[in-house]
Amino acid sequence: SPASQQPTATSDAVKDSAFLKACRREPVPHTPVWFMRQAGRSLPEYRKVREGIPMLESCMRPELITEITLQPVRRHGVDAAIYFSDIVVPLKAIGVDLDIRPGVGPVVERPVRTRADLAQLRDLAPEDVPYVTEAIGLLTRELGATPLIGFAGAPFTLASYLVEGGPSRTYENAKAMMYGDPELWADLLDRLAGITAAFLKVQIEAGASAVQLFDSWAGALSPADYRRSVLPASAKVFQAVASYGVPRIHFGVGTGELLGLMGEAGADVVGVDWRVPLDDAARRVGPGKALQGNLDPAVLFAPREAVEARTREVLDAAAGLEGHVFNLGHGVMPSTDPDVLTRLVEYVHTQTAR
Numbered sequence: 001s002p003a004s005q006q007p008t009a010t011s012d013a014v015k016d017s018a019f020l021k022a023c024r025r026e027p028v029p030h031t032p033v034w035f036m037r038q039a040g041r042s043l044p045e046y047r048k049v050r051e052g053i054p055m056l057e058s059c060m061r062p063e064l065i066t067e068i069t070l071q072p073v074r075r076h077g078v079d080a081a082i083y084f085s086d087i088v089v090p091l092k093a094i095g096v097d098l099d100i101r102p103g104v105g106p107v108v109e110r111p112v113r114t115r116a117d118l119a120q121l122r123d124l125a126p127e128d129v130p131y132v133t134e135a136i137g138l139l140t141r142e143l144g145a146t147p148l149i150g151f152a153g154a155p156f157t158l159a160s161y162l163v164e165g166g167p168s169r170t171y172e173n174a175k176a177m178m179y180g181d182p183e184l185w186a187d188l189l190d191r192l193a194g195i196t197a198a199f200l201k202v203q204i205e206a207g208a209s210a211v212q213l214f215d216s217w218a219g220a221l222s223p224a225d226y227r228r229s230v231l232p233a234s235a236k237v238f239q240a241v242a243s244y245g246v247p248r249i250h251f252g253v254g255t256g257e258l259l260g261l262m263g264e265a266g267a268d269v270v271g272v273d274w275r276v277p278l279d280d281a282a283r284r285v286g287p288g289k290a291l292q293g294n295l296d297p298a299v300l301f302a303p304r305e306a307v308e309a310r311t312r313e314v315l316d317a318a319a320g321l322e323g324h325v326f327n328l329g330h331g332v333m334p335s336t337d338p339d340v341l342t343r344l345v346e347y348v349h350t351q352t353a354r
């Protein structure tokens with residue numbers, strides 16, 4: 001509603017970009033493309049600037065954040081940049097003792113298992129993340145008409161790391177709390193929703209022109225459990241940033257059975273992994289939402305003809321959608337040949353030029 005819309009730093013040129021138009025389900029000059037994890041280990045220039053700097057430290061240096069965020073934009077000509085950070089940065093910023101171990105992922109020193117543990121999680125204030133505001137200020141100047149996507153981890157995916165103490169395939173401790181102490185679980189997710197919302201607000205107020213909420217591991221849940229135990233917290237995050245009017249993207253892996261609910265949580269754009277064709281996903285999500293996806297990232301290891309044939313299939317499945325943002329079905333794998341990504345951007349642009 002324009003009357004209650006809060007001013008954001010998004011310029012008119014950015015508002016007119018193919019990416020933001022597709023998110024708003026408006027006609028586009030070509031299908032916009034960006035890749036989850038487009039900044040990162042697939043790029044030699046990333047490995048070079050990261051040399052000797054631990055992951056979390058690199059997320060707190062504005063010049064380095066700016067350089068790494070810009071690298072895939074320069075190299076691939078993608079239609080959007082994604083702010084370089086990690087989903088655990090806001091938790092680190094409020095004092096949670098955690099680290100990101102190479103080849104492992106986030107590891108939490110003292111897992112959150114009790115109400116006393118929960119009391120240690122305080123709200124996030126903008127002063128906790130000054131480097132975010134500074135980096136986005138630098139970035140929006142450098143990016144010109146290219147939109148910047150801000151992001152955060154969704155309450156469930158953050159809780160999975162906090163309760164398990166690290167990556168998990170089964171989420172047994174998180175689910176034990178969810179089923180065994182639903183009140184503690186709800187309070188934990190609600191607290192995380194507040195932290196996540198605050199982190200997204202900092203990014204939007206600094207100049208991010210869209211946001212993506214990563215609920216990467218929500219696919220581990222049944223629809224009933226998602227609706228009861230996760231959706232309310234994710235909805236709180238989306239609601240908290242609704243008045244800015246920037247597109248809100250929601251993504252998880254293996255979420256074919258949850259796509260409708262993830263839209264219901266408050267997303268404007270629903271991200272789809274490679275397991276569900278986009279036309280089928282559109283029926284599951286229902287009208288009024290754009291879709292993002294969904295080439296299998298492993299396809300990029302096949303010969304060029306196969307990459308193009310599979311990309312063509314994604315574009316054909318997307319042909320009837322109200323809005324489509326091309327992406328992979330999950331993040332770029334570190335061993336991906338970056339030239340394949342560059343060619344893919346070009347292929348989607350030429351195939352969809354109107």
Ligand code: CP3
Nearest residue numbers: 036037038039040055085086087102103104105214216331
């Ligand atoms: O370009 C971009 O997409 C922005 C950068 C980005 C990172 N993490 C940088 C990163 C984004 C969007 C994330 C989000 C993130 N982090 C998610 C959600 C997205 C998804 O993949 O589902 C999750 C689950 C995490 C947690 C996390 N952090 C994992 C699983 C890992 C990988 C561990 C490993 O080494 O394999 C990380 C570390 C991480 N985050 C790296 C990068 C570039 C690798 C560390 C490095 O480069 O040294």
